[in-house]
Amino acid sequence: MIDFILVYKTSTLTTERQEHKHKTYLESLRKLGLTLEEVHFSVDDDVVFVKIFAPDKVLYAYANLFDIDLDCQHFEYRPYIPPPRDFLATPLTNPNINDPIYSRAPKSISGEISQEITSAERILVIYQILSRAIWGDGRGDYGIHKLIDSNTFIDAFPLHDGNYEWTVSGPLNDRQLLALYWGSFDCWHKEQPINLVEKYLGTEFGLYFAWLGFYIKMLIPASVCSILVCIYGLATMATPMNSVGTEICASKFLMCPKCHYRKCPRERLSNSCIFAQLSYLFDNWCAVLFAVIMSLWATVFMELWQRQESVLSLQWNLRSVEYTRYSLRPQYLEAAVAKRYSSVTNKMEPYVPPGQTCIRFTVTIVTITLLLLIMILATFGVMVYRIAVNLIIVKNAKVNILDSKSGAWVATFTGALLSSVFIFFFQWFYEYIALVLTNLECHRTQSSYSNAYIFKSYALAFTNNYSALFYIAFFKGKFYTHPGDQTMWERIGGLSTDICDPSGCVVDLNVLLLIIMTFKAVASNVLQVYIPKIKERINKVLSKVRQDNLPQWEREYLMAKVDEFFIVKEYMDMVIQYGFVTFFIMGFPLAPLFALINNVIELRVDASKVIKSYRRPIPSKVAGIGAWFAILQAMTYIGVLTNALIIAFTSNFLEKLISHVGGDQYSFLNQTLSVFNMNDFYILDQSNVSFTENTCYYPGKRYSPDHQLSLQRRKGFWYLLSIKFGVVVLFEHVVIIIKGLLAYAIPDMPFSVKQQINYQERLHKKLRMKTLNQEYLKNMQDVKRIVEEEKRKMEQVMKDTRSGK
Structure with missing residues (x-):
């Protein structure tokens, strides 16, 4: 499985310094345990894709080094979240083992804790490696971002699990499940498969x-x-x-x-x-x-x-x-x-x-x-x-x-x-x-x-x-x-x-609020749907791509990017709307209704574009x-x-x-x-x-x-x-x-959850005290043994002295 993609153009490596940085960086990645494979763009030999593969043992080692707590290594208490009612449920939120869909993706649909490192965690660990790998001798000569800024590389991105189009047979990937049961408007009234969303996109999303x-x-x-x-x-x-x-x-x-x-x-x-x-x-x-x-x-x-x-x-x-x-x-x-x-x-x-x-x-x-x-x-x-x-x-x-x-x-x-x-x-x-x-x-x-x-x-x-x-x-x-x-x-x-x-001014306030909320909602949703498609079309035109049967890394190379503050912009739209609802509710009581209608549409638009129209974001833990x-x-x-x-x-x-x-x-x-x-x-x-x-x-x-x-x-x-x-x-x-x-x-945390956390902390405390006691007893035994040995030595010296030796 390909874990990450780096992209560079041979025509940009025009100087000896750039070639040295490029070669040194790739060699650093190999020394860090990653496997690299280069392949040319099918429509442009100047563009080269570097496919990155990482063995599991390398990822586990670096996850521990970077303090990334993997899901499969976490065994503490996890609260039970009851499934939604039937009319709100989907096969992802209320799984049924007898459902034919279940047998095609049991690990994702069951909701059980993964027994191995997930694809999102793989991406997160590899991204940390790419951000720290050295390509020079200077104090700040490391990281893929600086190489992209200097045109040594032109892009770096993770891949989706596969295509999002639904298939009638064979195993299903997480992207297909989310596209059908989360990013579709047919599910506008359904509960979100939020655990699978977190597993696939990361905790920030x-x-x-x-x-x-x-x-x-x-x-x-x-x-x-x-x-x-x-x-x-x-x-x-x-x-x-x-x-x-x-x-x-x-x-x-x-x-x-x-x-x-x-x-x-x-x-x-x-x-x-x-x-x-x-x-x-x-x-x-x-x-x-x-x-x-x-x-x-x-x-x-x-x-x-x-x-x-x-x-x-x-x-x-x-x-x-x-x-x-x-x-x-x-x-x-x-x-x-x-x-x-x-x-x-x-x-x-x-x-x-x-x-x-x-x-x-x-x-x-x-x-x-x-x-x-x-x-x-x-x-x-x-x-x-x-x-x-x-x-x-x-x-x-x-x-x-x-x-x-x-x-x-x-x-x-x-x-x-x-x-x-x-x-x-x-x-x-x-x-x-x-x-x-x-x-x-x-x-x-x-x-x-x-x-x-x-x-x-x-x-x-x-x-x-x-x-x-x-x-x-x-x-x-x-x-x-x-x-x-x-x-x-x-x-x-x-x-x-x-x-x-x-x-009075109430009507003027109503008109302005109505127009601004409607204009922002319509314009925002339309732009969010069409901007990534327009960017992808422009990229295809610039790259002179005419066929559709491209390899996955080439298709996603042409897709719109997810920038660093992508999710901040989504929060901003909703928080500004929250202000319209709370600041001027006396002037426009229908603001919550307008916000509700917009947000139901907004959620599915956001879900659809993240799964279908954008590259896979780099997961992060917040x-x-x-x-x-x-x-x-x-x-x-x-x-x-x-x-x-x-x-x-x-x-x-x-x-x-x-x-x-x-x-x-x-x-x-x-x-x-x-x-x-x-x-x-x-x-x-x-x-x-x-x-x-x-x-x-x-x-x-x-x-x-x-x-x-x-x-x-x-x-x-x-x-x-x-x-x-x-x-x-x-x-x-x-x-x-x-x-x-x-x-x-209203407590900030449910009592049952707080109770379980306190219980865990007491268990951890007892475990630490037991370990310390064992260490203390071991040390005391060592001290006693040393004292006894010294005592025997002194007795032997005294005995030898008396005997005149």
């Missing part, structure tokens, strides 16, 4: 798909609740519960112009009737209750995932990984030319001087700050674009209400699409920048390196994906003063004039989802705060509640709108206005023109504002306290 599957399960009750919220909103829309919608639809108020130029249209408040009804659909007491439930749902999700992760950690033998994750990176050893004494290891260790580290991290901080500012400016540009488009459409059209509404809709939808395009553009850009900066920082361990890249990428993704949503939820319309205020049109591109519909858990924990707390702010400042729920508590009947018209004298709006061309009223209304709690405090804030405005801030603080603290109690009540 196994944990990602386990987390994604668990996330989908947790979204099901959240989606049911979101549907119930919408049903309640539809059922009570025409009742007195929807007092704001009723008032707006029945109102005869004339709203003030939203722009400053001549021929600016005016409209009746009743024209916002549809917006008011849509706002109530997502802005009612049931939606507020749902926001609280979702905040607690996030805590339950995280705690239950910890339990699941602890079980998988035992099932996949990951507890030992904790001790090897802090080994030094080769890149750090090359950069750390200085050495210092370590009081821990009692020897000299390499290190990077603090001055260099400070400079590296300063560059990172400055660069990340600039990127964040650029993204915020892009969001600001989209907002200005929306204002400009709306004004252009209205200004160049006939003065009627239809033109005004169409301009607002066109600006809203095109602005949302432009925001989505910016999100995709910046995503490709900041991933590259984050990688460059992480390499510049020269991290000591692989764990630190990976976490630094993830945190930087997420910080940039957070700003990129949520800036526009935070603007609409918390800032849009908050800088508006009153009609006729000329300073509004002179500040930051007229952004102060960007106000929501009189019914202790858990790592930095993503800390990010998700932080997001649950941010979600509590954002939903509290939306309830207080974006929706109308809190104002209605305060009025009812105070014994007054809430009136949207009297308590939210202010009157303005049209005669003071001198810019308006009265000759082009069909309305005869001298007064109009605008959103703002200000005194009327005939009041002595004309256009200033009403007295109750500051009182209401202070209550809102108080409610935010109270809501946040109450929910966080409940979250803490839930987290305390």
Whole structure:
């Protein structure tokens, strides 16, 4: 069986140094015990494939050297995972010994612990050998990656187990089983064969798909609740519960112009009737209750995932990984030319001087700050674009209400699409920048390196994906003063004039969330399906391949590569979506339902592309989802705060509640709108206005023109504002306290698993004590024997002395 493939071109070995590196490296691999076989590309003799074979005894020896805990050598307790129900089961998740499929792949389907090193473990060990084999005499002259960078080799990759196409007879490989029972859309409702996924792709991929599957399960009750919220909103829309919608639809108020130029249209408040009804659909007491439930749902999700992760950690033998994750990176050893004494290891260790580290991290901080500012400016540009488009459409059209509404809709939808395009553009850009900066920082361990890249990428993704949503939820319309205020049109591109519909900003938030989530879901899934196929087609064209019956190593050489942070990008998409679900659930209760539908498709798309469209990834052992858990924990707390702010400042729920508590009947018209004298709006061309009223209304709690405090804030405005801030603080603290109690009540590890671990640790302790006692007794016996011998010698000396010898 071929374990690994190296690829080089004879035409690139143009210098004596490259030939020496190439020859020395291959000779090093042979000396390390690997068997090599070279074969030319069938369509290009310039390309040479080096097939690597490794004997089992060599792999066992190096696995022990590299601290890789093999599955077949692990005999500790493994928790029992019950099979799924029949309608969720497949031959891989609920094996049946009488099934004909079982007899064709008994080792894979049975789920039993392998008695020999698996193909994924073979790849992992060989990859470690390739990364350490020497090809020169210099300090850093080792590793396949540097040879690839210098074009001495052009590629290195492991092979899949075989073809993924199903066969009706003969033995089945793991790739065929996963392609049919995991990567197929026919199994969209089936349980994942997560143990076989981990066995074939490694623990990093196994944990990602386990987390994604668990996330989908947790979204099901959240989606049911979101549907119930919408049903309640539809059922009570025409009742007195929807007092704001009723008032707006029945109102005869004339709203003030939203722009400053001549021929600016005016409209009746009743024209916002549809917006008011849509706002109530997502802005009612049931939606507020749902926001609280979702905040607690996030805590339950995280705690239950910890339990699941602890079980998988035992099932996949990951507890030992904790001790090897802090080994030094080769890149750090090359950069750390200085050495210092370590009081821990009692020897000299390499290190990077603090001055260099400070400079590296300063560059990172400055660069990340600039990127964040650029993204915020892009969001600001989209907002200005929306204002400009709306004004252009209205200004160049006939003065009627239809033109005004169409301009607002066109600006809203095109602005949302432009925001989505910016999100995709910046995503490709900041991933590259984050990688460059992480390499510049020269991290000591692989764990630190990976976490630094993830945190930087997420910080940039957070700003990129949520800036526009935070603007609409918390800032849009908050800088508006009153009609006729000329300073509004002179500040930051007229952004102060960007106000929501009189019914509120909830509809705008809904539209933007809906478009971004839909656009990202469709674009992401389409790109994930077609990009690897396009890359493979391009590789075939460049290599001038026309036939299909190529050897396996040649077919996979033409397939798309799996890069180092492939799985990080998959996590990023899901974590960003998790933010949409938790941050703005009050503004868009249907977000869990949209996320559920997308994730069911996403899981099968990811499974299919990994098994069918990409080369086999190099397996790796990780202790858990790592930095993503800390990010998700932080997001649950941010979600509590954002939903509290939306309830207080974006929706109308809190104002209605305060009025009812105070014994007054809430009136949207009297308590939210202010009157303005049209005669003071001198810019308006009265000759082009069909309305005869001298007064109009605008959103703002200000005194009327005939009041002595004309256009200033009403007295109750500051009182209401202070209550809102108080409610935010109270809501946040109450929910966080409940979250803490839930987290305390749900153990991070099942009791049976914890009990078995403690039992194992006691057995290990007893075994160690027994070994130490044996060593102690043996030493004591040796000491006693030496003492007795010395005593006999002394007695003999004394005896000889007395006898005069």
